[in-house]
Amino acid sequence: xxxxxxxxxxxxxxxxxxxxxxxxxxxxxxxxxxxxxxxxxxxxxxxxxxxxxxxxxxxxx
Numbered sequence: 001x002x003x004x005x006x007x008x009x010x011x012x013x014x015x016x017x018x019x020x021x022x023x024x025x026x027x028x029x030x031x032x033x034x035x036x037x038x039x040x041x042x043x044x045x046x047x048x049x050x051x052x053x054x055x056x057x058x059x060x061x
Contacts (some may be wrong), residue, residue: 007030014026033039 011023011027014023
């Protein structure tokens, strides 16, 4: 949820300053990066470590 809100806020500000075309270009670039398998894998690792930390378990190394 935080990721969505942050993205929406940044997109709004950049879109308002640079115009709709630039906003769409930034949005497409963000989506390509977010959908990249390496980014997805890294996000999974971070999520697993956070789950371990939040639940009181020591994160795997």
